[in-house]
Amino acid sequence: MFLLKAWRSTAFGAYGYLNFTKNGFVEHSKRFNPEDMQIQIDGKNCVVTGANSGIGYATAKGLASQGATVYMVCRNKERGEEALSKIQSSTGNKNLHLEVCDLSSVQEIKSFASRFASKDVPVHVLVNNAGLLENKRITTPEGYELNFAVNVLGTYTMTELMLPLLEKAAPDAKVITVSSGGMYTSPLTTDLQFSEERFNGVEQYARNKRLQVALTEKWAEKYKNKGIGFYSMHPGWAETPGVANSLPSFNQSFSGKLRTSEEGADTIVWLALQPKEKLVEGAFYFDRAEAPKHLKFAGTSKSHSLIDSITGTLHSVASLDSSNPPLS
Numbered sequence: 001m002f003l004l005k006a007w008r009s010t011a012f013g014a015y016g017y018l019n020f021t022k023n024g025f026v027e028h029s030k031r032f033n034p035e036d037m038q039i040q041i042d043g044k045n046c047v048v049t050g051a052n053s054g055i056g057y058a059t060a061k062g063l064a065s066q067g068a069t070v071y072m073v074c075r076n077k078e079r080g081e082e083a084l085s086k087i088q089s090s091t092g093n094k095n096l097h098l099e100v101c102d103l104s105s106v107q108e109i110k111s112f113a114s115r116f117a118s119k120d121v122p123v124h125v126l127v128n129n130a131g132l133l134e135n136k137r138i139t140t141p142e143g144y145e146l147n148f149a150v151n152v153l154g155t156y157t158m159t160e161l162m163l164p165l166l167e168k169a170a171p172d173a174k175v176i177t178v179s180s181g182g183m184y185t186s187p188l189t190t191d192l193q194f195s196e197e198r199f200n201g202v203e204q205y206a207r208n209k210r211l212q213v214a215l216t217e218k219w220a221e222k223y224k225n226k227g228i229g230f231y232s233m234h235p236g237w238a239e240t241p242g243v244a245n246s247l248p249s250f251n252q253s254f255s256g257k258l259r260t261s262e263e264g265a266d267t268i269v270w271l272a273l274q275p276k277e278k279l280v281e282g283a284f285y286f287d288r289a290e291a292p293k294h295l296k297f298a299g300t301s302k303s304h305s306l307i308d309s310i311t312g313t314l315h316s317v318a319s320l321d322s323s324n325p326p327l328s
C-alpha cells in the first residue's frame, strides 16, 4: 500500500508538472479553437457556486461576458456584493444576481434551493465550483468533517435539489463540477469523513475530488433521459486565494509557474458554451479536451464500483425526500 501511494504521488507530481502549470496551459492552448468561445448565451441562466473568488469569480465573469444571466452563490454577502459589482462594471452585464448560501450546511442549501425554486427559472448551467482544502479536522455545526461537507455533501445536495430547475432547461441543461487533478492520487473510498486518527487534509481533499468525478459519472448514467449533461473537469494549478491559504509552500515554490484564475476557469466556460453533441456525458475534462480519470498503474479505476453504496449514504445523510430517490 505504501509503495502504491508513493507511486500515485510521484506519477501525479510528474504529470502535473508537465501539464497543470501555466506552461501546460500555453502548450495545450495551441490546439484551442478560438471560435469555440465566440458563442453568446444571452438568456441562459447559469448558477455558479463560490463565485466571489479565484476560479469561480473568473467563471462568473467569463459567463457574464458571453451574455448569460449569472446567479452567484456565495457564503458571504459583502464579498459576494463586491465581486458582483466588479463583474458588472467590467462586463457591462446587468443580469447578475447574488445568492447567499453556506454550502457546508445541508439546511442552508435546502433553504436556498426552495427560495430559488420559487423564482421558477430554468437553470441551463450549474457550476459546482465552491470548494476548499482545510488542513485541520474541523466539524461543521451539523456534525460533518468540513472538506467533506462542502466538496461532497454540498455538491451532492445542491445538484440533486436543482434537478427540477435543470429539467426545465432540458435538453440544454448542464452540470459542471470542478474537481482537481489531486484526485489522481486517490481511489474512491467509503470512508467519507476520514476516520483515521491522523487527519490529512490533502488526502481528504483528493478523496473528495475523486468522489466528485465518480458522482458525475453516476449522475450521467442515472439521469441520461432527463436532457441534462453532467461533466467534471479540473482547472490545473491556478494561483488563487484558496491555493495561497491551503498550500502556502506549494504556492511559493510554484510562484510564477501557476495559471491565472481565468486560465483555470477556461475549460468550465468552454464546457458551458459548447453544444452538448460535442461533449461526452459523464466525462472528465481538462484544457478543453477529455482527460483520463485514472493514471497508469495507479490502481484507482476499480474503486468506482463503490459509487452506488456511497450515493445511498449521501442521500440519507442529506435527508433528501422520497420524491427524490437515491442514485443507486
Ligand SMILES: NC(=O)c1ccc[n+]([C@@H]2O[C@H](COP(=O)([O-])OP(=O)(O)OC[C@H]3O[C@@H](n4cnc5c(N)ncnc54)[C@H](OP(=O)(O)O)[C@@H]3O)[C@@H](O)[C@H]2O)c1
Residues within 6 Å of the ligand: 049, 050, 051, 052, 053, 054, 055, 056, 073, 074, 075, 076, 079, 101, 102, 103, 104, 105, 128, 129, 130, 131, 132, 150, 178, 179, 180, 181, 182, 234, 235, 236, 237, 238, 239, 240, 241, 242, 243, 264
Ligand atoms: N486553484 C487551483 O489550482 C485548483 C486546482 C484544482 C481544483 N481547484 C478547485 O477549484 C475550485 C475553486 O477553488 P479556488 O482555487 O478558486 O479557491 P478560492 O479562491 O478559495 O475559491 C473558492 C470559493 O469557494 C467558496 N467557498 C468555500 N467554502 C464555501 C462554503 N462553505 N460555502 C460557500 N462557498 C464556499 C469560497 O468562498 P469564500 O471566498 O467566502 O471563502 C470561494 O468563493 C475548488 O473546487 C477547488 O477545489 C482549484
